[in-house]
Amino acid sequence: MQTEQPPLEAASPFELRVNLGKEVPEADVRSALASGDMGFLHSFTTGSTVDGPGVRLVAWTTGCHFRCLYCHNPDTWVLTNGVPVTLAKATEQLRKYRNGLRLMGGGFTLSGGEPLMQDRFAVKVLSAARNMGIHTALDTNGSLGERLSDTELENIDLVLLDIKSWNPERHRHLTSAAIEPVLNFASRLAAQRRPVWLRFVLVPGLSDNAEDIESLATFAGELGNVQRVDILPFHQMGRFKWTRLQLSYSLNDVVPPSPELVERVRQQFLDKGLQAY
Numbered sequence: 001m002q003t004e005q006p007p008l009e010a011a012s013p014f015e016l017r018v019n020l021g022k023e024v025p026e027a028d029v030r031s032a033l034a035s036g037d038m039g040f041l042h043s044f045t046t047g048s049t050v051d052g053p054g055v056r057l058v059a060w061t062t063g064c065h066f067r068c069l070y071c072h073n074p075d076t077w078v079l080t081n082g083v084p085v086t087l088a089k090a091t092e093q094l095r096k097y098r099n100g101l102r103l104m105g106g107g108f109t110l111s112g113g114e115p116l117m118q119d120r121f122a123v124k125v126l127s128a129a130r131n132m133g134i135h136t137a138l139d140t141n142g143s144l145g146e147r148l149s150d151t152e153l154e155n156i157d158l159v160l161l162d163i164k165s166w167n168p169e170r171h172r173h174l175t176s177a178a179i180e181p182v183l184n185f186a187s188r189l190a191a192q193r194r195p196v197w198l199r200f201v202l203v204p205g206l207s208d209n210a211e212d213i214e215s216l217a218t219f220a221g222e223l224g225n226v227q228r229v230d231i232l233p234f235h236q237m238g239r240f241k242w243t244r245l246q247l248s249y250s251l252n253d254v255v256p257p258s259p260e261l262v263e264r265v266r267q268q269f270l271d272k273g274l275q276a277y
C-alpha cells in the first residue's frame with residue numbers, strides 16, 4: 001500500500017490513492033466531520049469539461065457508503081484513504097484558480113466518493129467558492145441530501161444528481177443501497193427549484209432496462225428542474241483499482257454500451273422533453 005503523500009493535485013481521479021489520512025487520530029476525524037474545518041480529499045483535478053458547465057476545478061472527496069458494482073474509484077470509498085486538507089488550504093486552492101475559472105465560464109465541482117459523507121466540509125468549501133464568485137456544483141448520489149438544510153441547498157448553484165437505476169431491486173443490486181432517499185432528494189430539489197443535471201451510468205445488462213429508463217425519464221421530465229441529462233457509458237478504466245485493492249470485481253466481461261444503445265436511451269430522455277447527451 002502507498003503511504004508517501006502525493007501532491008494534492010492529480011492528473012485525473014484514476015490515480016490510485018490509499019491510506020493518505022490513516023495517521024489522523026480517530027477523534028480528529030470525528031471532530032473534522034462535525035466541524036467541516038478539515039476534509040479528506042482524494043485530489044484536486046483541473047480542466048474538467050464534464051463535471052458541470054465550462055471548465056471545472058474538481059475536488060474529489062473520499063468516503064462513500066454506496067458500493068456500486070461499476071465504481072471507477074473504489075479507493076474513494078474509505079474516508080481515510082484521502083489526504084487531510086484544512087478548509088484554509090482548500091480555499092487557497094480555490095483562490096489560485098478563481099480568475100481562470102471565471103474567464104472560462106467554469107467553476108468548482110465537489111465530487112467523490114460521496115461528498116455528503118463530509119457534509120459540513122462540503123457546505124463550507126462550496127460556500128467559500130461561492131463567496132469568491134465561483135460557480136459551484138455538487139456531484140452526489142443523493143442519498144444523504146437530508147444532511148443539507150434548505151438554505152445550504154440554495155447556496156449550491158447546481159446539483160449533479162446520479163440516479164443509478166429506477167428499479168428498487170436493481171438499484172440495491174447495483175449500489176447496495178436503497179433508491180428511496182435518492183428520489184426523495186430529487187423531489188426536494190424540484191420543490192425548491194434548484195437546478196439539476198441528472199447523471200445516469202449506462203451499463204449493458206445492469207442499467208439498460210428499457211422500462212426502468214422510461215420510468216426514470218418520466219420522473220425526471222416531471223420534476224421541472226432537470227436542465228440536462230448526461231448518459232455516461234460504462235467503461236473499464238477503474239478496473240485496475242479493484243484489482244490493486246484486492247476487491248472482487250464482477251464486471252470483467254461487461255463491454256461498454258454500443259452507440260445504438262446509448263442513442264436509444266438518449267432518445268428515451270429526449271422523448272420526455274429533456275436535454276440529453
Ligand code: SF4
Pocket residue numbers: 064065066067068070071072073074076112113114141175
Ligand atoms: S456512489 Fe460513486 S463513489 Fe460511491 S460507489 Fe457509487 S460510483 Fe463509487
